[in-house]
Amino acid sequence: MDLEELEPRKQKPQPRNLDVLSIEELNAYIEEMRAEIKRVEEKIAAKKAHINAAAGLFKSAS
Numbered sequence: 001m002d003l004e005e006l007e008p009r010k011q012k013p014q015p016r017n018l019d020v021l022s023i024e025e026l027n028a029y030i031e032e033m034r035a036e037i038k039r040v041e042e043k044i045a046a047k048k049a050h051i052n053a054a055a056g057l058f059k060s061a062s
Helices: 023-061
Strands: none
Touching: none
8 A cells, every 4th residue: 555545635625615716806916926926936937947956966976
């Protein structure tokens, strides 16, 4: 049995109900999503930099 089988499966978050939001709330929600996208893009860049640094270290060691 794999360890993955023992862990609970992550459920996708349900989409937010946009029908009940005002135009101002929708605009604020868009800004929140843009901030979250930026945060994720920064994390991806940091992880790529880490991988590239590690790859460079191993290339120079051989």
